[in-house]
Amino acid sequence: xxxxxxxxxxxxxxxxxxxxxxxxxxxxxxxxxxxxxxxxxxxxxxxxxxxxxxxxxxxxxxxxxxxxxxxxxxxxxxxxxxxxxxxxxxxxxxxxxxxxxxxxxxxxxxxxxxxxxxxxxxxxxxxxxxxxxxxxxxxxxxxxxxxxxxxxxxxxxxxxxxxxxxxxxxxxxxxxxxxxxxxxxxxxxxxxxxxxxxxxxxxxxxxxxxxxxxxxxxxxxxxxxxxxxxxxxxxxxxxxxxxxxxxxxxxxxxxxxxxxxxxxxxxxxxxxxxxxxxxxxxxxxxxxxxxxxxxxxxxxxxxxxxxxxxxxxxxxxxxxxxxxxxxxxxxxxxxxxxxxxx
Numbered sequence: 001x002x003x004x005x006x007x008x009x010x011x012x013x014x015x016x017x018x019x020x021x022x023x024x025x026x027x028x029x030x031x032x033x034x035x036x037x038x039x040x041x042x043x044x045x046x047x048x049x050x051x052x053x054x055x056x057x058x059x060x061x062x063x064x065x066x067x068x069x070x071x072x073x074x075x076x077x078x079x080x081x082x083x084x085x086x087x088x089x090x091x092x093x094x095x096x097x098x099x100x101x102x103x104x105x106x107x108x109x110x111x112x113x114x115x116x117x118x119x120x121x122x123x124x125x126x127x128x129x130x131x132x133x134x135x136x137x138x139x140x141x142x143x144x145x146x147x148x149x150x151x152x153x154x155x156x157x158x159x160x161x162x163x164x165x166x167x168x169x170x171x172x173x174x175x176x177x178x179x180x181x182x183x184x185x186x187x188x189x190x191x192x193x194x195x196x197x198x199x200x201x202x203x204x205x206x207x208x209x210x211x212x213x214x215x216x217x218x219x220x221x222x223x224x225x226x227x228x229x230x231x232x233x234x235x236x237x238x239x240x241x242x243x244x245x246x247x248x249x250x251x252x253x254x255x256x257x258x259x260x261x262x263x264x265x266x267x268x269x270x271x272x273x274x275x276x277x278x279x280x281x282x283x284x285x286x287x288x289x290x291x292x293x294x295x296x297x298x299x300x301x302x303x304x305x306x307x308x309x310x311x312x313x314x315x316x317x318x319x320x321x322x323x324x325x326x327x328x329x330x331x332x333x334x335x336x337x338x339x340x341x342x
Contacts, residue, residue: 036183037062037084041131043184044081044098049323051102052311053078055187056095057110058086060238063288067186068331069298071324074306075313080187083131085124088113089144089218092225093137094128099229106309107226108234111253111264114219115243117212119145129155144214185331190291192338197278197286203244211252223260232262232309239267239276239297241286263308267297274300291335 040062053076055061062082070076081094091109099107119125125145132138134156142155183189211219226233235253237245250266257264267274274296278286281293289297305311314320 037082037189038127039131039183040187040189041081041083041094041128043131043182043187044079045133046182047079047186049077049079049320049327051079051104052076052314053106053108053305054095054098054102054104055080055082055108055110056086056091056098057082057108058113059084059288060110060112060240061108061236062184062187062189063191064238064240064294064297065301066188066291066294066298068188068328069295070302071315072328073299074302074311075315075317075320076302076306076311077314077320077324078186080184082110082187083124083128085116085119085121086110086113086128087116087119087145088215088222090128090141092218092222093141093144094132095222096225097132097135097137099225099231103229104231105311106232106234106305107222108236108305109219109222111235111237112240112243112245114211114215114253115249117215119147122147122150125150144218182330185334186327188294190331190334190338191283191288192291192335192342193283194280194290195283195285196280197241197282200241200286201244203246206246206248209246209248209252211249216256219256220260223256223262226262227260233260234305234309235262235264236301237264237266237268238289239271239274240288241278241282265301265304267301270300 037059053070055065055078059082062080065080067078067080070078081098083090086094091113095107095109098104125147129138129141129145132141138155139152142152146152146155223233235257237250237253245266245268250264253264253266276289276293276296278293281289281296283290306313314324
């Protein structure tokens, strides 16, 4: 075959691949305005800071813990790798991916998802998986959590899923190609609203309080991974009043923590110490904390982890100061923007 023919074939193939990649980028949901949580997983790849603490889990982290507070109060550099209704197998895969990139002084995992054996909403799966770069961990996350009607191919080649979304395209889908706006503050989603927790429903008796086998399997994989990487693991139940958190669930986690030489903290047992007031510290009747509540929780938690895990205070360290000064400016700007919208 002549060189010119080969060149034409390669150019044509390159154009086709480029066009397909561009079409995929346009057609995939951008999640920048209507459902910003969908951008969280991919934002981690833009991080330049080294992290003392990596948080992984669902909304009980990314709406309740404030990395800016950990920095301002304790000089702790942290990041939240969160997504809506992130399942435990997904948490494992995201944690494993992060621990290949960096070695923090502590990994903290949200345990609310231990009560969720399977995914029930494709959108939640997409928000946890689509933003991941292609790797063995993304493949495992897809295989472990995709719903019966979903296919591996639709995750590897999203255009198979979104090819008919052209009918719904907005200016956001095109502007995102040229400006990739950060929607979080080190993985934290800020909310300044106030909606008191009133008439919070209690828990109804369950037929079986045991966690699903798949969740115990992947929680063990997280513990084993952290042990292999020589990184302490901390399990945390955030102080959300709803969904109801059963004492039997905490008992299982306490036994797991003891068997694996790690720590489990149920913050619901420490509401008075934290100083939370669910008349003013939640924006959605006790499901999540607002900024005021998140600041209280983070100050309390920061005091514990800074001492128990002997974390270094990096305030005054030029490299850390440079990054976190910019992060703090962005944090304050977002706060002012949200205040103006109230």
